[in-house]
Amino acid sequence: MTPLKNLLQIFQKGKFPFKFIYSDKYWMHNMNNHIFPVEKYRMIYEKLLMMGARKEDFLPPYTASVEDVLLAHTPKYVKKLRTGKLSHSEVMSLELPYSPELFEFALMYVGGTITAAEQALKVGLAVHLGGGFHHAFADHGEGFCILNDVAVAVEKLKKEGKVAKVLVVDVDVHQGNGTASILSKKDYVFTFSIHQMDIYPAEKPRSSLDVGLWTGDGDEKYLTALKKHFPRLYEEFNPDLIVYLAGADPFEKDQLGSLKLTKEGLMERGRLIIGEARRRDIPVVVLLAGGYAHDVQDTVAVHLNTIKVARRMQKKYA
Numbered sequence: 001m002t003p004l005k006n007l008l009q010i011f012q013k014g015k016f017p018f019k020f021i022y023s024d025k026y027w028m029h030n031m032n033n034h035i036f037p038v039e040k041y042r043m044i045y046e047k048l049l050m051m052g053a054r055k056e057d058f059l060p061p062y063t064a065s066v067e068d069v070l071l072a073h074t075p076k077y078v079k080k081l082r083t084g085k086l087s088h089s090e091v092m093s094l095e096l097p098y099s100p101e102l103f104e105f106a107l108m109y110v111g112g113t114i115t116a117a118e119q120a121l122k123v124g125l126a127v128h129l130g131g132g133f134h135h136a137f138a139d140h141g142e143g144f145c146i147l148n149d150v151a152v153a154v155e156k157l158k159k160e161g162k163v164a165k166v167l168v169v170d171v172d173v174h175q176g177n178g179t180a181s182i183l184s185k186k187d188y189v190f191t192f193s194i195h196q197m198d199i200y201p202a203e204k205p206r207s208s209l210d211v212g213l214w215t216g217d218g219d220e221k222y223l224t225a226l227k228k229h230f231p232r233l234y235e236e237f238n239p240d241l242i243v244y245l246a247g248a249d250p251f252e253k254d255q256l257g258s259l260k261l262t263k264e265g266l267m268e269r270g271r272l273i274i275g276e277a278r279r280r281d282i283p284v285v286v287l288l289a290g291g292y293a294h295d296v297q298d299t300v301a302v303h304l305n306t307i308k309v310a311r312r313m314q315k316k317y318a
């Protein structure tokens with residue numbers, strides 16, 4: 001290969017055929033060494049720049065309005081968040097220290113998922129470097145999730161007539177309890193969750209389809225279970241949009257999950273979910289969701305692998 005060709009190939013390799021939604025404010029909120037590694041957002045952003053993303057590939061999140069949030073949350077809960085009137089037990093179930101900035105952060109990531117979904121509808125795919133807060137219910141927050149960005153985004157797009165049917169594919173290691181509670185009975189949404197059974201949340205409200213796995217199940221059982229339903233669900237439900245919660249926490253070195261998936265297994269998961277969707281020209285919005293590896297670099301690597309798979313699949317089926 002000539003040096004010029006070589007250079008050209010590196011240049012080509014670096015291009016991303018979709019936008020990222022991201023804000024520096026995602027990681028500036030001080031979480032006081034909380035297990036939720038907000039620094040992953042900055043680390044992924046910086047790595048993407050090194051991988052060839054340009055500054056203009058990153059769009060700022062829209063800040064969700066209270067009106068948007070009320071599409072999926074109760075006025076009582078939203079008022080408590082706005083005025084800082086959560087009870088002690090509500091803060092305990094949130095597992096985050098409450099502050100007015102925390103509510104601002106939540107409005108931003110909800111808006112980020114909305115912006116990302118709108119982008120995906122335009123060009124087929126978008127990646128929100130954030131989002132996936134699936135444990136927030138209509139009337140309370142849980143497990144690091146203040147507001148449910150998935151539910152608000154789906155309701156807003158539906159209300160504005162931008163989508164008729166949405167499929168939520170939640171592969172975070174934790175069951176999508178809040179999303180199931182808010183969305184699973186709506187006929188225009190199909191909620192799928194594949195998760196580990198013997199960890200939080202203890203109570204698992206029914207998704208449209210739940211697949212439960214157990215400690216140590218690993219790549220083969222996980223991918224076999226997933227392949228039973230994908231791409232079948234794409235054909236049967238025929239959605240206008242897929243909201244993909246690509247949690248990094250099924251990874252073998254995660255502190256909160258123990259499904260023991262390898263990095264390669266997690267990439268195969270992405271190839272199946274994103275690839276089969278793009279092959280059918282169904283838009284996909286990718287959300288990062290959870291990830292708590294002992295070494296945050298592992299969490300970052302798993303998320304970046306998903307983004308690399310997205311790039312390959314978006315180019316392949318362009």
Ligand SMILES: [Zn+2]
Pocket residue numbers: 172173174247249289290291
């Ligand atoms: Zn999780």
